[in-house]
Amino acid sequence: MAKGFQTLTGFRDFRPEDCAVRNYLFEIFREVARRYGFVEYETPILESTDLYLKKSGGELSSQLFRFEDQGGRDVTLRPEVTASLGRLVTACQRDYPKPLRWFEIGQCFRYEKPQKGRTREFYQFNVDLLGESCAAADAELVALSIDLMRELGFEEGDFVIRLSDRAYWQNFGEAKGLSEEQTAELLQIVDKLEREKPERTEEKLSALGLTSAEIKEAIENPASLGENLESVISEMEARGMKDFIEVDLSIVRGLAYYTGVVFEVFDAKKSLRAVAGGGRYDTLITALSDGKVDLPAAGFAIGDVVIRHLIEETPHANEQLQAYLSAQAPTEVYVVLADEEQRSNALALVTELREMAIATNFSLTPTKVAKQFKQAEQMGADFTIVVGSEYPELTLKNLRERTEETISADQDVLQALIEKIA
Amino acid sequence: MAKGFQTLTGFRDFRPEDCAVRNYLFEIFREVARRYGFVEYETPILESTDLYLKKSGGELSSQLFRFEDQGGRDVTLRPEVTASLGRLVTACQRDYPKPLRWFEIGQCFRYEKPQKGRTREFYQFNVDLLGESCAAADAELVALSIDLMRELGFEEGDFVIRLSDRAYWQNFGEAKGLSEEQTAELLQIVDKLEREKPERTEEKLSALGLTSAEIKEAIENPASLGENLESVISEMEARGMKDFIEVDLSIVRGLAYYTGVVFEVFDAKKSLRAVAGGGRYDTLITALSDGKVDLPAAGFAIGDVVIRHLIEETPHANEQLQAYLSAQAPTEVYVVLADEEQRSNALALVTELREMAIATNFSLTPTKVAKQFKQAEQMGADFTIVVGSEYPELTLKNLRERTEETISADQDVLQALIEKIA
Numbered sequence: 001m002a003k004g005f006q007t008l009t010g011f012r013d014f015r016p017e018d019c020a021v022r023n024y025l026f027e028i029f030r031e032v033a034r035r036y037g038f039v040e041y042e043t044p045i046l047e048s049t050d051l052y053l054k055k056s057g058g059e060l061s062s063q064l065f066r067f068e069d070q071g072g073r074d075v076t077l078r079p080e081v082t083a084s085l086g087r088l089v090t091a092c093q094r095d096y097p098k099p100l101r102w103f104e105i106g107q108c109f110r111y112e113k114p115q116k117g118r119t120r121e122f123y124q125f126n127v128d129l130l131g132e133s134c135a136a137a138d139a140e141l142v143a144l145s146i147d148l149m150r151e152l153g154f155e156e157g158d159f160v161i162r163l164s165d166r167a168y169w170q171n172f173g174e175a176k177g178l179s180e181e182q183t184a185e186l187l188q189i190v191d192k193l194e195r196e197k198p199e200r201t202e203e204k205l206s207a208l209g210l211t212s213a214e215i216k217e218a219i220e221n222p223a224s225l226g227e228n229l230e231s232v233i234s235e236m237e238a239r240g241m242k243d244f245i246e247v248d249l250s251i252v253r254g255l256a257y258y259t260g261v262v263f264e265v266f267d268a269k270k271s272l273r274a275v276a277g278g279g280r281y282d283t284l285i286t287a288l289s290d291g292k293v294d295l296p297a298a299g300f301a302i303g304d305v306v307i308r309h310l311i312e313e314t315p316h317a318n319e320q321l322q323a324y325l326s327a328q329a330p331t332e333v334y335v336v337l338a339d340e341e342q343r344s345n346a347l348a349l350v351t352e353l354r355e356m357a358i359a360t361n362f363s364l365t366p367t368k369v370a371k372q373f374k375q376a377e378q379m380g381a382d383f384t385i386v387v388g389s390e391y392p393e394l395t396l397k398n399l400r401e402r403t404e405e406t407i408s409a410d411q412d413v414l415q416a417l418i419e420k421i422a
Numbered sequence: 423m424a425k426g427f428q429t430l431t432g433f434r435d436f437r438p439e440d441c442a443v444r445n446y447l448f449e450i451f452r453e454v455a456r457r458y459g460f461v462e463y464e465t466p467i468l469e470s471t472d473l474y475l476k477k478s479g480g481e482l483s484s485q486l487f488r489f490e491d492q493g494g495r496d497v498t499l500r501p502e503v504t505a506s507l508g509r510l511v512t513a514c515q516r517d518y519p520k521p522l523r524w525f526e527i528g529q530c531f532r533y534e535k536p537q538k539g540r541t542r543e544f545y546q547f548n549v550d551l552l553g554e555s556c557a558a559a560d561a562e563l564v565a566l567s568i569d570l571m572r573e574l575g576f577e578e579g580d581f582v583i584r585l586s587d588r589a590y591w592q593n594f595g596e597a598k599g600l601s602e603e604q605t606a607e608l609l610q611i612v613d614k615l616e617r618e619k620p621e622r623t624e625e626k627l628s629a630l631g632l633t634s635a636e637i638k639e640a641i642e643n644p645a646s647l648g649e650n651l652e653s654v655i656s657e658m659e660a661r662g663m664k665d666f667i668e669v670d671l672s673i674v675r676g677l678a679y680y681t682g683v684v685f686e687v688f689d690a691k692k693s694l695r696a697v698a699g700g701g702r703y704d705t706l707i708t709a710l711s712d713g714k715v716d717l718p719a720a721g722f723a724i725g726d727v728v729i730r731h732l733i734e735e736t737p738h739a740n741e742q743l744q745a746y747l748s749a750q751a752p753t754e755v756y757v758v759l760a761d762e763e764q765r766s767n768a769l770a771l772v773t774e775l776r777e778m779a780i781a782t783n784f785s786l787t788p789t790k791v792a793k794q795f796k797q798a799e800q801m802g803a804d805f806t807i808v809v810g811s812e813y814p815e816l817t818l819k820n821l822r823e824r825t826e827e828t829i830s831a832d833q834d835v836l837q838a839l840i841e842k843i844a
Contacts, residue, residue, distance in 0.1 A: 004509070004512060004513070004711060004712065004714070005470065005472075005473050005509040005512070005710065006470070006509075007465075007466055007469070007509075008466065008468060008469065008470060008491075008495065008497060009493070011466035011468060011469075012466065013463075013464075013465050013466070013506075013510050013513075014463055014464040014465070015463055015510070015514060016461040016462060016463050016524065019461075019462045019463050019464050020461075020462070022464070023462065031779070034752075034781050035776040035779060035780065035781055035782065036776065036781075036782075036783075037752045037753050037781055037782065037783035037801065038752070039438040039441075039442075039750075039752045040438060040441045040442070040445065041435075041436055041437055041438050041441050042435070042436040042441050042444070043429075043435050043436070044429055044430065044433035044434065044435070044543060045467065045529065045543070046430060046433060046487070046499070046531070046543065047429070047430065047433075048427065048428070048430060050427075051427050065468070065491060065492075067489030067490070068489070069430075069487060069533065070487075070533045071431070071533075073430065075430060077468070077499075084435075087426070087427040087428075087429075088435050088437070090426060090427070091426070091435075092437060097797065097800050099786065101752070101783075102438065107467065109468070111491065111492045111493075121466060121467070121468065132786050132787070134786055134787050136786035136787060137786050140786065143773070147776065147777075234766075235769060237766075238765070238766035238767075238769040238770055239769050239770065239772075239773040240770065240773060241773070288426075288427065289426060290426065292426070328461075330456075330459045330460070330461045330523070331459050343660070344656075344659075344660035345660075347657060347660040347661050348660055348661065348662065350661075351565070351661040351662060351663075354457040354458065354569065355569075357453070357457060358457065359456050359457055359458075359459055360457065360458075360459065361458075361459035361523075364521065364554050364556055364558035364559050364562065365554070365556050365558060375519065378519050379459065
């Protein structure tokens with residue numbers, strides 16, 4: 001108690017200046033999704049724990065915020081949204097024409113060691129295209145991720161989409177005579193190639209009868225990329241987006257449920273982890289619905305934490321963010337009360353301005369005029385209207401252009417003011 | 423497992439059509455707050471439990487989603503936001519000019535029995551004005567709540583603000599010689615007047631040496647409303663909002679931390695509980711900061727559940743909502759591919775349209791032209807552009823006006839199309 005209440009480790013307060021950055025991200029997430037014809041949904045932050053145990057097969061289970069509620073239910077703060085989406089579309093998919101283009105923006109929770117770019121709570125933008133198994137759907141999501149980055153102010157050279165296909169490794173495994181379990185193990189090894197010690201990798205591969213050299217060769221000189229990957233690449237070409245992608249077969253994504261084309265958005269400098277990623281998961285809905293619903297799907301997700309770092313470290317992207325933030329001034333017009341006798345008239349004016357959708361502020365208590373002007377500037381007001389003993393005559397000051405004129409507290413004149421402000 | 427995964431009792435999925443209603447509410451919350459010069463903040467959904475135990479004095483403690491995290495911390499899903507706000511402003515208030523005009527929109531969680539208008543999870547719009555103790559701040563919040571209701575499409579006669587002041591009962595208690603604890607007990611009795619059996623109320627009052635008749639008299643014929651309440655009333659008059667308010671001294675608000683003017687927004691038909699409410703809490707920040715920060719404050723909160731019911735039951739408010747929903751079509755332009763040979767050109771066109779911020783959709787797989795047109799209509803598209811063997815000649819169809827014309831897949835012509843669409 002000595003140092004007062006704190007946020008929990010890994011959890012964040014969003015002061016107004018941080019919340020504005022969050023809202024900037026959300027607005028761009030929504031705008032890009034809208035252009036691609038996606039509609040927003042949301043699922044609960046708290047779910048029955050078995051929803052995650054069934055799906056993730058243990059990977060996330062050590063990181064769950066999991067507890068028993070007052071009714072004895074085993075519940076979990078969602079670590080990700082795809083399981084909830086699977087539950088939801090299983091229940092209602094027949095009400096909608098296919099494919100579903102659905103997106104979501106919401107919080108997820110993972111009990112991890114907090115570090116740069118990793119918090120215990122984060123917002124995630126989830127985009128999913130369900131009911132379509134063709135590579136054109138994968139291409140649509142890759143294109144969306146590129147447009148998202150561009151809309152956030154990133155340019156060619158700032159980021160790259162690393163594109164891969166799990167089917168490539170399935171075929172590789174089959175060709176090498178690996179069992180299903182062995183291929184799954186191989187995918188885990190490939191996933192960790194960049195992070196694990198070479199000797200350890202070699203050791204694991206040798207247990208499968210493979211060598212690092214073979215894997216390296218398979219990544220660097222693929223005999224064939226396969227139909228889906230080729231198709232995504234030529235779609236990207238048609239969209240004029242080919243320069244943003246790069247085939248990298250070492251990308252397989254960690255989660256076990258991916259089945260086909262997968263991709264990650266990387267900071268081109270690679271100073272941070274992948275910024276975002278996604279892929280095809282054709283069997284997840286079937287598994288979650290116990291085989292009742294067969295809905296091929298692909299999705300893409302981006303968190304708010306890493307992308308914010310990347311924006312702030314990239315000058316032109318940061319410039320765009322800062323321009324947005326400067327435009328967020330909480331006040332457009334500040335009504336200065338120069339004569340307390342006129343407070344009722346000032347209140348009527350404030351009310352009228354607000355009814356016209358103008359962000360209007362004023363001093364709640366008797367305050368010196370100079371201080372009111374100072375407040376107006378602090379709040380970023382473009383205009384002040386001075387209400388004094390000359391009422392209904394008012395002084396309208398343009399704080400940007402340092403000009404002023406006399407107006408009358410008359411509806412028509414106000415209307416003219418509105419046009420000036422807008 | 424037989425019936426598949428379900429949401430937890432009292433938790434909601436937001437399918438796209440529900441999420442659009444939620445977003446409608448959020449947009450209006452943000453817009454009204456903006457007009458009043460409020461800026462948005464957010465605090466974590468999960469907090470240390472002692473933050474709530476200290477403040478609410480047990481009232482909410484039986485309803486907490488409370489658990490021990492993996493690190494042995496006693497944590498709670500927030501039942502309300504004011505405690506977190508208190509924690510946050512205690513830490514950072516000195517960085518901002520006073521008064522703070524801050525708002526928040528986020529989820530809260532209470533383990534209650536689910537029923538109409540009450541879920542275990544709900545969104546709450548919190549508006550707080552901190553650092554100002556005068557009644558003008560109370561009036562500002564009352565005005566905001568009225569404008570919020572009007573912006574949601576409610577009219578005079580649909581709702582009423584019931585206005586009261588806890589100070590009135592403090593004075594009443596003092597005049598009757600009650601101790602502080604007895605006055606607190608009296609406030610609890612007054613709070614439950616409408617819900618408790620008259621005999622039980624009489625019994626409780628008699629323990630304080632009071633009678634129902636005295637209380638009834640105090641509510642119906644107050645000798646004086648007191649300075650603050652009078653001041654709020656005359657401010658409402660100046661703002662042209664007097665017809666929306668009604669003094670009702672039986673309103674004291676349940677939570678113990680309110681100290682002065684309190685108010686509730688009521689459905690005029692009173693078929694539901696209060697829609698929203700708030701009041702002054704001048705000592706809460708002091709208590710939360712262990713006396714280190716003295717910040718008088720007043721706030722107002724509205725949940726999303728009851729207000730949605732009320733909108734849907736009020737024809738003119740519902741009409742406004744429905745108009746908003748109809749305008750949310752996921753597609754503005756649908757690109758119809760009449761010749762698969764042209765798919766690359768169609769993709770280029772789709773990309774261009776999206777770059778111009780137009781919500782654009784198309785069929786990912788080869789599909790009969792008639793079916794593509796059907797999809798365009800289902801998605802609410804205003805226009806189709808048919809890409810066929812005549813490329814670069816395109817057919818632009820206006821689906822609303824049932825007109826069509828021939829255009830060329832040329833940048834300038836597209837620009838003209840954009841103007842037509844916008």
